[in-house]
Amino acid sequence: MTSLDLDTTRQGTARxxxxxxxxxxLAGTRASLLGDAVLYFALGWAASAHGGGTGALVLTAITLPRTLLLLVGGAVGDRFGARRVMIAGDAVMLTATLALALAGSGTDPSPWLLVTVAAVVGTVDAFYLPAAGSMPRSLVGEAQLPRxxxxxxxxGQVASLLGAPLGAVLVAAAGLTGAVLADAGTFAIVLVVLVLVRPAFEVExxxxxxxxxxxxxxGVRVAVADPVLRSALLLTAAAACFLLPVVSLLNPLLAREHGWSAGAAGLIAGGQSLGVVAVALVVSRRGTLRRIGRGAALGLCVAAPGIAAVALAGKAGVALAVAGGIVTGAGSGLFACHIGPLVLTGSPGTHLARMQASLTLVQSLALVVGNNALGTLADxxxxxxxxxxxxxxxxAAGLTGLALKPLRRLRRP
Structure with missing residues (x-):
């Protein structure tokens, strides 16, 4: 068996x-993620009634506190435990969504109410996301963590795909109040789950x-000083800067540039999601590559020709762009399925939430830079x-990752 072989079970032994x-x-948190996607759509839709400036202000009210407080949120998760932080966050969000549903029933919510709720969402996210990212380490052993x-x-990909359409249906059928109550229901579900589920593995x-x-x-010092974690954060930044904007920003711009319909842009995005889900399911069944760092870098190398196919599909048509989207998604899924367990197993037990906070912060900042730079270039x-x-x-990022010694030599536990 070579170093790049997938992890397989012994002959005759069931995994x-x-x-x-x-x-x-997982079921509870994915339901909550679906509810969050519904809430984000509902907030954006309600804010759009007050103009673009209000819409931008609502989005900023989510992003700004989340970015500013992420590192502190990671420290809180490592101090008090991921489960306690998640319980507190779900309780706050359940209260906030019920208050929004009550205040917005029968009338259009004011811009400041929307901004206030958005600020609560962003603040809770800053503490919740690092805790949720580190929680699997206390529920499964290291051998099963990649799967x-x-x-x-x-x-998560399926929940994200369904969130916006479900949000649109709920808003159309029951207004903002109906969508917000649906999200409140998911917070209630995950709150019960967190109270009942007990960590099976002690985390210092x-x-x-x-x-x-x-x-x-x-937490920042550990992330920068550790060669493996530092390399993983650099690869994550590169993926956020060059890979993620293809899905969210450039697909619609390409469709308009080539005279394609919105449906064509949706097909390309759907192909990318299909690629991510397909690879994630294979990894969940077979495991990661033994050289887990090399697997993350290979994911970027796989995604690159898919992005190129999307870029060059103008004359060939939508079919090539959809095929390129599937390859892009497959590479993205391969990267995500290796970088996640790499960081989680490579982090000290006392710094799990802080490493997740660093990972999220690096991705968010790189995505902001990438979106703005690529948008300007496209114009x-x-x-x-x-x-x-x-x-x-x-x-280039994938090839660099393959050449980095800390990642090239790293084997899966």
Whole structure:
């Protein structure tokens, strides 16, 4: 068996099932993720009634506190435990969504009410996301962690796909109040799940004598000092800068540039999602590559030709773009299914939530830079040129990852 072979079971031995507490937790959190997608659509729709400025303000009210407080949120998760932080976050969001449903019933919600709720969402996210990212480490053993995260990736992708259409249906049928109540229901579900599910594996917490700001700074220090984690964060930044904007920003611009319909852009996005889900399901069944760092880098190398196909599909038509989208999604899924367990198993037990916070922060900042730079380039030289740059950048990042010693030599536990 070569170092790049997928993990397989011994002859005649069945692969053990993932622990039931993890599957129950996963079902609850994916339901909550679906509810969040519904809420984001509903907030955006309600804000659009007050104009573009209000819409931008609502989005900023989510993004700004989440970005500013992420590192502190990671320190809180490591201090008090991921489960406790998630329970507190779900309780706050259940209260906030019920209050929004009550205040918005019968009337159009005011802009400031929407901004206030958005700010609560962003603030809770800053504490909730690092805790949720580190929670699988306390529910499954390290040997099953890559498969567990692959299942989580596939389920999350499906929830994201269904969220916006479901939000549109709920808003059309029951207005903002109906959509918000649906989200409140998912928070109630995951709150019950978190109360019932108990961690099966002990995770060491950071010392209580350490201040939260000092703990946040120490998380950054560990991420920068550790060669494996530092390399993983750099690859994540590259993926956020060159790979993620293809899905969210450049696909619609390419469709307009080539005279394609909105349906064609949706088909390309659907192909990308299909590729992600397909690879995640394979990894959940077979496991990651033994050289887990090399697997993450290979994901970017696989995605690069898919992005190039999307960029060059103008004359060939939508079919080539959809095929390129599937390949792009497959590479993205391969990257995500390896980088997640790499960071989670490579992080010290006392820094799990802080490493997840660093990962999220790096991705968010790189995505902001990438979206703005690529949007400017597309305005000046066309979406095809911007997408071709993404293909080049993704390929260069993948090849660099293959050459980095900390990742090239890293084996899966």
């Amino acid at each position: 053990p099932a993932l622990p039931r507490p993890y599957l129950v937790w 567990a995260l692959a299942v989580q990736q596939a389920a 917490r950071s010392p209580r004598t350490e201040g939260l700001l000092a703990g946040a700074a120490d 000046a030289h066309g979406a095809t040129a911007a997408t071709a740059l993404c293909a080049t950048g993704t390929c």
